[in-house]
Amino acid sequence: MNQVINRTERTSLKRLPKRGEYNREVIYSILDEALVCHVGFAVEGKTFVVPTGYAREGDNLLIHGSSASRMLKTLSGGIEVCVTVTLLDGLVLARSAFHHSMNYRSVMIFGKAFAVSEENEKMKALRAFSEHIVKGRWQEVRSPTSKELKGTLVLALPLQEASAKIRNGSPVDDETDYELNVWAGEIPLQLVAGAPIDDPRLTSDINQPDYARNYTRVKRSGNE
Amino acid sequence: MNQVINRTERTSLKRLPKRGEYNREVIYSILDEALVCHVGFAVEGKTFVVPTGYAREGDNLLIHGSSASRMLKTLSGGIEVCVTVTLLDGLVLARSAFHHSMNYRSVMIFGKAFAVSEENEKMKALRAFSEHIVKGRWQEVRSPTSKELKGTLVLALPLQEASAKIRNGSPVDDETDYELNVWAGEIPLQLVAGAPIDDPRLTSDINQPDYARNYTRVKRSGNE
Numbered sequence: 001m002n003q004v005i006n007r008t009e010r011t012s013l014k015r016l017p018k019r020g021e022y023n024r025e026v027i028y029s030i031l032d033e034a035l036v037c038h039v040g041f042a043v044e045g046k047t048f049v050v051p052t053g054y055a056r057e058g059d060n061l062l063i064h065g066s067s068a069s070r071m072l073k074t075l076s077g078g079i080e081v082c083v084t085v086t087l088l089d090g091l092v093l094a095r096s097a098f099h100h101s102m103n104y105r106s107v108m109i110f111g112k113a114f115a116v117s118e119e120n121e122k123m124k125a126l127r128a129f130s131e132h133i134v135k136g137r138w139q140e141v142r143s144p145t146s147k148e149l150k151g152t153l154v155l156a157l158p159l160q161e162a163s164a165k166i167r168n169g170s171p172v173d174d175e176t177d178y179e180l181n182v183w184a185g186e187i188p189l190q191l192v193a194g195a196p197i198d199d200p201r202l203t204s205d206i207n208q209p210d211y212a213r214n215y216t217r218v219k220r221s222g223n224e
Numbered sequence: 225m226n227q228v229i230n231r232t233e234r235t236s237l238k239r240l241p242k243r244g245e246y247n248r249e250v251i252y253s254i255l256d257e258a259l260v261c262h263v264g265f266a267v268e269g270k271t272f273v274v275p276t277g278y279a280r281e282g283d284n285l286l287i288h289g290s291s292a293s294r295m296l297k298t299l300s301g302g303i304e305v306c307v308t309v310t311l312l313d314g315l316v317l318a319r320s321a322f323h324h325s326m327n328y329r330s331v332m333i334f335g336k337a338f339a340v341s342e343e344n345e346k347m348k349a350l351r352a353f354s355e356h357i358v359k360g361r362w363q364e365v366r367s368p369t370s371k372e373l374k375g376t377l378v379l380a381l382p383l384q385e386a387s388a389k390i391r392n393g394s395p396v397d398d399e400t401d402y403e404l405n406v407w408a409g410e411i412p413l414q415l416v417a418g419a420p421i422d423d424p425r426l427t428s429d430i431n432q433p434d435y436a437r438n439y440t441r442v443k444r445s446g447n448e
Contacts (some may be wrong), residue, residue, distance in 0.1 A: 035326070035413075036312055040264040040273035049264035049273055049308040051330050084273040088260055088415065093436065096366040097354050098376075102259070106275050130321050140406050142320040152322075170423045182364050183430050184423040187439050189259075191312065194412035199394045206407050212317065215411050 027164045030105045031056045031085055033217055035133065035191075039063065040082040043074055054083075055125070055132035060156040061109060062116070062125050072153040076115040083109045083157060090188040094171035095180045101167065103186060109162040113155040119146075125154040134211055191217055251388045254329045255280045255309055257441055259357065259415075263287065264306040267298055278307075279349070279356035284380040285333060286340070286349050296377040300339040307333045307381060314412040318395035319404045325391060327410060333386040337379040343370075349378040358435055415441055 037054045040047060050071050055062045061083060065072050075081055090103040116122050123144065130138040144152070171184050193215035196208050261278045264271060274295050279286045285307060289296050299305055314327040340346050347368065354362040368376070395408050417439035420432045 035315075036310055036328070038262040038264075038273050038275075038308055038310070040262075040271045040306075042266050042269075042271050045266075046304060046334075047264045047266050047271055047306045049262050049306045049332065051262075051308060051310040051328065053326055080270060082264075082271045082273045084262055084275060086260055086262070086275040090421075091259075091357055091439075093358065093361065094365070096368070096372075097350060097362060098366075098368050098372040100354065100357065100361075100365075102277055102357075104260070104275065108273065110270075126321060130324065133315055133324065133326075134317065134411075137317065137324075138321060141318070141324075142322075142401055142404060142406075144320070144322050148320075148322045170421075170425075177366055178425055180366060181430065182366075183433050183436065184426055185432070185436070186421040186423075187358075187436055188418035188421060189415050190418060191413050192416040194414060197314075197394075197410040197412065199408040199410075201394075201402055202408055206405065208409075209407050212407065212409070212411055215315075 023164075024159075026166075027107050027159070027162055028056060030087060030107045030164055031061065032132070034085045034087050035217065037061070037063070037083050037085045039071065039075070040084070041071070041075060041079055053129065053133070054085075055128040056159070057125065057128040057156075059159045061159055062128055062154060062156055063113070064125065064129060064152055064154045067151050067153045069153060072155060075113045075155055076153065078112045078114065081111065081113060081157065088189050089168065090186045092167075092171045092186055093184055095173045095177040095182050095184050099171055099173050099177075101171065103168045103188075105164065105166045105168075107162060107164045109157060109159060111157050111161055113157040116154040116156050119149060122149050122152065122154050125156070126152065134215070136211055140209075193217075247388075248383075250390075251331050251383070251386055252280060254311060254331045254388055255285065256356070258309045258311050259441065261285070261287070261307050261309045263295065263299070264308070265295070265299060265303055277353065277357070278309075279352040280383070281349065281352040281380075283383045285383055286352055286378060286380055287337070288349065288353060288376055288378045291375050291377045293377060296379060299337045299379055300377065302336045302338065304334070304336060305381065312413050313392065314410045316391075316395045316410055317408055319397045319401040319406050319408050323395055323397050323401075325395065327392045327412075329388065329390045329392075331386060331388045333381060333383060335381050335385055337381040340378040340380050343373060346373050346376065346378050349380070350376065358439070360435055364433075417441075 040049045086106040092101040094100050196212040264273045310330040316325040318324050420436040
């Protein structure tokens with residue numbers, strides 16, 4: 001699993017190369033923690049960036065939606081896409097305005113997506129979306145029907161040309177600024193779950209499951 | 225301020241039109257709460273989606289970075305961009321796998337960015353970035369020098385062609401699924417600040433300011 005994903009002209013960082021990370025394990029850990037990706041593509045020379053949920057299954061990034069979705073139909077034609085996933089980890093407050101920054105982990109993926117059309121594969125993909133959002137939920141809910149499967153377009157984007165970019169840690173100030181009388185440091189940021197909100201039509205004998213009451217995305221290790 | 229931003233072919237939602245919102249106040253409130261945007265553009269037929277900080281100043285979205293930035297130099301040439309900002313508000317757990325969803329607020333902006341080159345305007349823009357991240361910080365830190373201003377490229381994207389898309393509230397299940405014995409509802413999600421982390425080189429007599437200890441982005445009103 002410690003392979004490096006193809007480093008191409010597009011994924012080679014031109015500036016701040018120390019922030020580039022190409023380790024497959026790092027890339028996958030970011031993809032597995034985040035919930036939303038931004039899909040970029042061009043139609044007739046116009047660029048669109050659309051936010052959507054996703055899941056990773058092995059070495060593919062999966063996205064899905066209605067079979068009537070303009071975006072998905074366009075992408076299934078095999079056009080080039082760029083999918084970016086970003087986790088914002090904190091604000092970096094330096095002693096000068098100029099050196100303020102953000103801590104983040106992001107992944108960029110380039111390639112062409114293909115439609116997943118075989119019914120079993122499609123079902124596996126839908127399971128992957130469900131498990132990505134709430135592990136264990138899939139086995140409790142009503143499974144997709146044949147009609148629902150037909151109404152869903154699933155696309156797979158091979159994780160072949162991808163890179164991660166990461167910034168973490170303290171601000172980096174100009175040497176002469178360290179003596180300034182101003183606080184400097186990091187304000188960490190996390191996506192945190194609040195108390196679950198029952199569906200108004202929930203019957204009173206159904207309790208909130210643990211995975212909803214204790215929901216967390218944080219899988220960070222290390223520096224905190 | 226209750227104007228409607230131009231509704232064009234690109235910003236007209238083809239599906240789920242009830243999720244489309246075109247009110248300038250709604251669009252601006254989303255832009256003012258979020259911290260990161262995803263900038264999409266094409267170079268030689270290839271699409272890129274790059275995450276970056278931003279600020280709103282009046283009717284412009286501002287982005288900035290090093291004058292050597294490949295992206296910013298490309299964009300300052302006046303090419304078409306699509307900038308998308310997404311706030312993830314919650315997971316929507318339905319009784320069927322099919323009807324799971326997410327609550328979110330997102331904004332898409334289309335247009336051409338122009339470089340802000342006049343020194344005073346550039347300084348105002350840098351102040352806007354600072355105020356967008358931490359209100360009040362600007363007046364405490366060292367201001368940008370002339371050299372730093374020269375080394376910074378600031379781009380403004382007019383907020384002329386933009387739209388918001390919003391989902392909120394409970395799951396919507398098939399009528400026959402409401403009798404299933406499974407919990408349904410929303411898990412709210414928020415970007416939450418943790419305890420500030422002092423810069424290791426901070427001198428011991430400088431305390432954490434209130435805006436760092438009590439940092440919050442949440443400006444939601446209404447349904448919670």
